[in-house]
Amino acid sequence: MATALNSQFGIKGQLSFREDASGLIVAEIDNALGRAWLCLQGAHLMMWQPKSQAVPVVWLSRDTKPAVGKSIRGGAPVCWPWFGAHATETSFPGHGFARTVPWRVIESGIEPDGATRMTLRLAASEKTLAQWSHECNADLTVIVGETLRMELKTENTGATDFVIGEALHTYFQIGDIEQISVTGLEGGEYWDKVGGSNLRRQDGAVSFSGEVDRVYINSGAECVIHDDKLKRRIHVAKSGSLSTVVWTPWVEKANKMGDMGQPDGWREMVCVESVNAIDNVVTVAAGTCHTLIVEYRAESV
Numbered sequence: 001m002a003t004a005l006n007s008q009f010g011i012k013g014q015l016s017f018r019e020d021a022s023g024l025i026v027a028e029i030d031n032a033l034g035r036a037w038l039c040l041q042g043a044h045l046m047m048w049q050p051k052s053q054a055v056p057v058v059w060l061s062r063d064t065k066p067a068v069g070k071s072i073r074g075g076a077p078v079c080w081p082w083f084g085a086h087a088t089e090t091s092f093p094g095h096g097f098a099r100t101v102p103w104r105v106i107e108s109g110i111e112p113d114g115a116t117r118m119t120l121r122l123a124a125s126e127k128t129l130a131q132w133s134h135e136c137n138a139d140l141t142v143i144v145g146e147t148l149r150m151e152l153k154t155e156n157t158g159a160t161d162f163v164i165g166e167a168l169h170t171y172f173q174i175g176d177i178e179q180i181s182v183t184g185l186e187g188g189e190y191w192d193k194v195g196g197s198n199l200r201r202q203d204g205a206v207s208f209s210g211e212v213d214r215v216y217i218n219s220g221a222e223c224v225i226h227d228d229k230l231k232r233r234i235h236v237a238k239s240g241s242l243s244t245v246v247w248t249p250w251v252e253k254a255n256k257m258g259d260m261g262q263p264d265g266w267r268e269m270v271c272v273e274s275v276n277a278i279d280n281v282v283t284v285a286a287g288t289c290h291t292l293i294v295e296y297r298a299e300s301v
């Protein structure tokens with residue numbers, strides 16, 4: 001499989017495919033501007049490091065063990081076609097099935113600035129159709145360079161409208177969760193999922209001294225992660241997304257999860273997710289497309 005992918009989509013010196021120990025196919029991107037790993041299962045970008053940064057910007061748990069049908073802890077999980085628990089089916093996977101099923105490469109190329117581009121398509125199967133019978137295509141395009149751009153496109157190829165929830169559920173690498181803040185959400189309303197689900201309003205920057213699990217609604221704003229320890233800012237710009245999720249599990253939940261990188265990997269990550277969920281789920285009309293786009297940039301300060 002890797003050999004066929006290398007001959008059809010490989011780019012000499014920039015993009016190659018390998019099969020890992022668990023039988024999953026991983027794309028390795030390394031160009032003059034940045035490097036990344038992407039697992040074809042889930043179209044799951046696992047890590048991204050611009051060449052200007054000594055430390056990766058997108059975090060991957062050192063405890064994650066990629067396996068067929070299992071979600072990877074870290075990177076930029078694709079949550080689709082629903083976010084969180086399924087509305088009615090408790091047996092369906094949280095955050096949708098997209099991140100644990102095979103996607104196939106449909107295109108690759110080099111951008112004018114030398115960044116590497118690759119597009120993957122979710123391959124419909126008996127499993128996916130059993131949970132989502134709508135006729136549609138889901139494509140993810142990643143552009144890896146000094147910035148990281150990801151475009152999640154949903155195309156309704158059927159005759160009836162459907163509603164999706166979705167997210168690029170990205171884990172960012174930070175120095176220490178207690179030495180960062182997130183700006184861009186000031187004054188916004190959010191569903192606070194810690195201790196129930198209450199609607200609250202953000203006062204000032206987001207800082208962290210315990211578990212945070214918030215769905216900010218009706219917000220297309222760019223967020224910035226201010227990292228005092230790593231002395232950098234990470235810009236999280238987006239379009240086609242009206243929800244933003246900010247999440248840290250903190251120590252108890254992280255220990256229960258067991259794959260956050262013992263003993264304190266949870267301190268080195270924060271999720272700032274570009275989402276459409278709850279009040280902001282998206283109706284994709286028959287014959288139309290909807291695209292959620294993010295662009296990440298890190299600057300040393």
Ligand code: TA6
Pocket residue numbers: 071084094095169193213245247271273
């Ligand atoms: O986006 C935050 C969240 O919904 C949290 O509630 C937590 O469940 C997190 O996602 C991780 O979910 P996962 O299914 O990847 O373990």
